[in-house]
Amino acid sequence: MFKSPFSSASSSFNTMLLLAIIICFAPLLPALLGLLSAAFAYFPALGLNEFSLLAFKQLILWPGLLDSVLLSLFITLVSTFLAALLSFSILQSMWQSKHWKWIESLLAPILGLPHVAFAIGFVFLFSPSGLFSRFVVLIMGESNAETWSLVHDQYGLGLIILLTLKEIPFILLMSLSLLKQLNLKQTFQTAHSLGYSTQQCWQKIIFVQWLVKIRFSLFAVATYGLSVVDVALIIGPTKPYPLAVLVWQWFNHADLSHYSIAGAGALLLLILAIFTLLCIRVIEWLVTCKWRSWLSSGRYCLPLPGRLTVYICYIVSLLIIPILILWSLTFRWPFPALFPRVWSFSYWSDELTYMSEYINNSVGIALISASLALLFAIIIHEFNSRRTRGRYGFYIPDILIALPMLAPQLSLLFGLQITTLLVPKPYYYLWVIWAHVVFAFPYIYLALNGAYKSYDKRLDMVALSLGMQPFKVWWTIKRPQIMPAILIAWAVGMSVSLAQYLPTIMLGAGRIVTITTEAVALASGQQRRTSAIYALMQTLLPFMFFLFAVVVGRYYSIKNNQYFLARTK
């Protein structure tokens, strides 16, 4: 009987699998239980030993709660739909055009820019004294220029724009592999032979197929928008706060009685996330199923601003790094000057002494958690790849793997933290690493998906039939071929871990400081120069690991090619 290369039906593989499940999926259950117990005011550590609805009453009576809920829903739904629509319009206008390679090659670097660093750069660009305002004053004169701000604005427009700009590259990247499955060349030829233009073909024939396939990515985008705290603290509205920020404030309140309201609020956030995902699904159903007569109504299409979106998205994203560098080297930069008047390295030299500890914390936690999550992702992939051979009825569904991406992080963490309180001694680093593994795991798993799907499993069968041991088959046959993907997945895990704010603060109880937690703290405190330095460092760290992954991955590819060339000669 054929065996999976990683298995040898061995106890060691099964132990590793069990460990992966315990670490990556099992926390989801206590997270939910912890969340429910706090929400229903069952909290023995604070002397609350009975379930009650008090927290919900307090939550409902909280002044401005409804405004916060509506604001959160508004920001989430608008940013998600804008990101989806604009991503589609970019695909429609630019797919396989002469600029497409350029757009595609810049996706990864823009995606690699952490949300927090992006938000800090965005503030430098679009605050009332930001670079954009300086340009407006320069063109229109100081007296004519209107004062406006996309930072902390009442309706969350700045946050909506930031989320939209940041999610467009993500949706585009997810679309790349989806569109390859749709056989676009033949679809275009068929549509053209029926008299449809390229734009009409995109809207009438490809859009629906794309929308169905991109659903889970949109879910992840929406959940992130609803539950984001770090970016909302930097740029989001303050009157009222979005619900996630409000919950975060209750959670951090000096009065511990707010803990139960925070629990109820985190539960409300989870319910809102489910509601948002349902909204997206219902809209998808309306567009693709219920009101589908537009699909076959003839050769019409809407004009979509694809090129303009690309320009805005890429220009803003590409301006982030230069503006951060400028501010990190600024001593004096009076308004409305376009460039700093006095430059200085002093902020860098001052901060570097403090920063080394934070860098060590960030990199140390990221190295351990990304490596562990990578190991678990490989194990789960190996386990799931067996089901295609029909040997095992049980497999781990994609929806469970993606759950940490689809549930509000704050809600999950709240429950996780309640669970950790049951352990008598605090192990802050352990809890933080655990939480990072949970949140890095789905991204690493997704990053490995392509390599695992395209790998020809018959090679394993041949190797096994030659008498090789299963683990040796994996190590000597499969691993070298998927090594570049493994390295990139690991770098993805590193970048996810390095960017974690809430898991580090909540499960580290504020005792573990990383570059990201410090960047958020400084950005909320309006310290432009130092927050620019931390934002740059936050960008630089994942970039270094991506660079490492690409260079070593290329080395592996070249080594493999040279080996085959030598064999051929």
Added chain:
Amino acid sequence: MSLSIDNLSIHENKATNSPPLFSDFSATVNNGSVLTLMGPSGSGKSTLLSVIAGFISPDFSYTGKLFLHNKELSLLKPENRKIGTLFQDDLLFPHLTICENLMIALPNSVKGKQRRIIALQTLKKLNLSALANKSALQISGGQKARVSVMRLLLAEPQAVLLDEPFSKLDKSLRRDFRAWLFTELKQRNLATILVTHDSDDSPQGATICQWPWTNKE
């Protein structure tokens, strides 16, 4: 009224020193008649069709002129050429029902409910009414092939290109489908170019042109 090809030569762009795929090919296909290009795979037959339909890949370039009813084709985008192409695969749109696959092909002048009525009437003629609301993934190969042809014809093309449309059908189905397809094309008086490597595919009365084409002048 016809489809005319005038001194057409096709070159592969990357291979600068290699000979053209073919050169100086000229032909005229009158309405209601069929030109069959017959020859082995890889000899450039399908490339010729893609040039006529406007789908030529950037790897190739061509010289010469193409006319449909005296209108120069190279100036028109593929969707404006009024030339329908039938490929080896049925290429029904998987996200649409069978009825919608037909509706999408109707001219814009057909509005609203009339689109569904015409699509349903077409399915009725094919004895496929029961499949109207089924997905393209739920019907048989032979049914797909017929729906695919009707979709093409509902778009009201002025000429039709057939790129080995029978090659993926089994023998018995192939004979019936072939006869039905050419009857439909004849009824509509359409100029047709058929590419095949099987002489049985060519209908009676078709002009047969052996491929690869070599200019004998």
